Amino acid sequence: MCYQEEKINKSRIESLVNNVPPVIVSRVFSIGFWRDLDLGPLRMNSNQELEKPVSTGDWILSLIVLCIPIVGFIIMLVWAFGGTPSSSKRNFCRAQLFFLLLFIALSLLFLFAFGGMAMLSNLRAG
Secondary structure, three states: OOOOOOOOOHHHHHHHHHHOOHHHHHHHHHHOOOOOOOOOOOEEOOOOOEEOOOOHHHHHHHHHHHOOHHHHHHHHHHHHOOOOOOHHHHHHHHHHHHHHHHHHHHHHHHHHHHHHHHHHHHHHHO
8 A cells, every 4th residue: 555545544644743743743744754744734833732823803803903002012012922822823923022112212313313413403403
């Protein structure tokens, strides 16, 4: 019986994946040994549990909630520091917070640099 013709039980694969470190599983999947195997919408997270990916509708709802001025910032903090079971939402919120802090730091830098120059030019002219 050929490997491609062999039927593999999904629950057996899930139990195998749960007992193998994620690094090894990602290597096996990346080099294509189980290319034809369909595990469905399942991924490994850091706790070696299988998690479902976030759906498109859930992402749309999440982005709408994050657009609400004060509530969105609070929810972003909660999701970034462990208030969501989804690792993709947690990583997304951490990246958003990083860029927000970077934007604030650069804005303050330009404000002090160019704002101070404008104040000095007004003092000299006046």
